[in-house]
Amino acid sequence: PEAVEIIERLADTAKGKPKVRAKYYSAAAKIYRDKLQDLEAATGMYEKALDEDWTNLGEFAALDKMLTESREYQLQERAYRHMLGRVSGKERPELEAQLWHALGEIYRSRLKQLKEASEAFSVASRLEPDNVERHVILAELFEALGNSDAALNEHKSLLRLMPDRAESLSAMREICSATERYDQAFCIVSNLAALGRASQPELEFFEQWIPRPMANPTGLLGDEDWLRHLRHPDEEPYISGI
Secondary structure, eight states: OHHHHHHHHHHHHTTTOHHHHHHHHHHHHHHHHHTSOOHHHHHHHHHHHHHHOTTOHHHHHHHHHHHHHTTOHHHHHHHHHHHHHHHTTSSOHHHHHHHHHHHHHIIIIISOOHHHHHHHHHHHHHHSTTOHHHHHHHHHHHHHHTOHHHHHHHHHHHHHHOTTOHHHHHHHHHHHHHTTOHHHHHHHHHHHHHHTOOOHHHHHHHHHHSOOOOOOOOSOOOHHHIIIIISOTTOOHHHHHO
């Protein structure tokens, strides 16, 4: 504790020298981490070091490793939020995307907060729209959250990047069938059949609903034919007449 106190005094004497102050706070963080086993205090010192010099990504990596190994996921989530605040507006979109992706993984795998995970991965995806892995993760998250429209949009993005990705077609078919979008499901199964990637149930569905050639007409439709074959059975003729 006395060593930390001296280091903090040294940091106070280095005002106006952010890189020097960052080194002092980093040293204090290591004392808290390795000698005092005080992870919360160590996190605070790492945060101070990064506030002074956010470009020293090695310090953030050390903080991230410490919190991962100790399973302090709430502190880790907070550390990523703070780091994103430092990086925002610094014209480092690739770093921002990596941080948002990692934050999304913390929410998804460690905190089990799927809604927050989908929001974080969505930001990362907007920063790097051609990243296939994130579209796959987002599709899975949106399906788990019951957001079928968003899941379909992610699979459409995947198909724009990889037009022959049968996994996305199969997933879209399942979503459309589950949400009673049978016309869309049939169109998707048609694609799977053309690619030779349709499963046996999908082939049976395709064969059942494939349009058949209509017979050539042999005469005019009478009133009875119209009523029996062309009007919807739920139609109320009297109201329709009015």
